[in-house]
Amino acid sequence: MGAMSSLAGKRALVTGAGSGIGAAVARRLAAEGAEVIVADLSPDAVAEELGAQGIVLDVRHEAEVSLVMDDLDVLVNVAGIGSTTNAPDTTLDVWENVFAVNARGTFLCCKYAIPGMAARGGGSIVNIASVAGLVGLRNRAAYCASKGAVISLTRALAVDHVADGIRVNAVAPGTVDSPWVRRLVEDVGESIDALRARQPMGRLGTPEEIADAVAYLVAAEFVTGSVLVIDGGLTAA
Numbered sequence: 108m109g110a111m112s113s114l115a116g117k118r119a120l121v122t123g124a125g126s127g128i129g130a131a132v133a134r135r136l137a138a139e140g141a142e143v144i145v146a147d148l149s150p151d152a153v154a155e156e157l158g159a160q161g162i163v164l165d166v167r168h169e170a171e172v173s174l175v176m177d178d179l180d181v182l183v184n185v186a187g188i189g190s191t192t193n194a195p196d197t198t199l200d201v202w203e204n205v206f207a208v209n210a211r212g213t214f215l216c217c218k219y220a221i222p223g224m225a226a227r228g229g230g231s232i233v234n235i236a237s238v239a240g241l242v243g244l245r246n247r248a249a250y251c252a253s254k255g256a257v258i259s260l261t262r263a264l265a266v267d268h269v270a271d272g273i274r275v276n277a278v279a280p281g282t283v284d285s286p287w288v289r290r291l292v293e294d295v296g297e298s299i300d301a302l303r304a305r306q307p308m309g310r311l312g313t314p315e316e317i318a319d320a321v322a323y324l325v326a327a328e329f330v331t332g333s334v335l336v337i338d339g340g341l342t343a344a
């Protein structure tokens with residue numbers, strides 16, 4: 108997978124590929140020639156659009172994950188959920204579920220993909236973290252902690268599996284205009300203008316801009332254990 112080579116003949120599974128950033132990643136990898144597997148709670152629309160295999164997958168469940176991670180060259184862990192409270196207002200149920208999807212889900216997918224990748228001589232894993240794993244964002248306690256876990260797991264995996272030819276990197280997006288953010292606006296009453304206003308560039312990112320970063324990391328042969336921040340300057344400010 109040299110930086111300029113296509114992904115023709117490579118098998119790439121994308122979790123959370125039924126919506127938003129994951130769908131953009133699936134489209135991008137398919138455009139580069141990969142055989143993409145669309146894994147999500149609701150994979151059908153994107154799988155059909157791409158003429159790709161769709162798998163109904165809940166990344167929280169070990170039995171489900173263990174069955175679908177064979178023979179991969181590329182794994183992109185995008186499935187994730189948010190939280191919208193500070194610690195005192197966070198119920199244990201919310202904490203556990205945010206960690207079950209974001210941290211345990213990423214761990215399980217990596218755990219079951221790595222042996223097959225090693226047997227094939229290597230591979231590339233990209234985990235979607237968040238700037239919430241790098242800085243404190245207000246009223247996102249469980250989410251911030253879970254994305255910090257994703258970043259630390261990424262580094263640990265990179266070190267453990269470098270000799271297997273497996274590279275493991277993370278992307279830390281800032282606020283991206285996806286169905287998720289639209290739900291925040293509709294359900295929690297956060298204002299899209301306020302989200303834009305906290306961006307130094309005055310605009311949100313696009314799912315395609317995150318997919319560009321994923322495609323770079325999939326191909327970048329000398330890059331492992333990196334966290335690529337794609338946030339329009341949010342964390343620089």
Ligand SMILES: NC(=O)c1ccc[n+]([C@@H]2O[C@H](COP(=O)([O-])OP(=O)(O)OC[C@H]3O[C@@H](n4cnc5c(N)ncnc54)[C@H](O)[C@@H]3O)[C@@H](O)[C@H]2O)c1
Nearest residue numbers: 123125126127128148165166186187237280282283285287
């Ligand atoms: N949108 C943002 O501003 C933003 C910023 C930083 C990081 N992220 C991260 O990017 C990822 C995708 O976010 P998005 O904005 O595209 O959100 P989204 O809600 O549009 O898409 C998330 C997808 O994950 C799937 N999913 C949720 N729980 C799942 C589970 N248990 N098993 C399998 N699939 C599951 C959903 O079905 C959905 O298709 C998340 O990990 C999120 O934390 C998003």
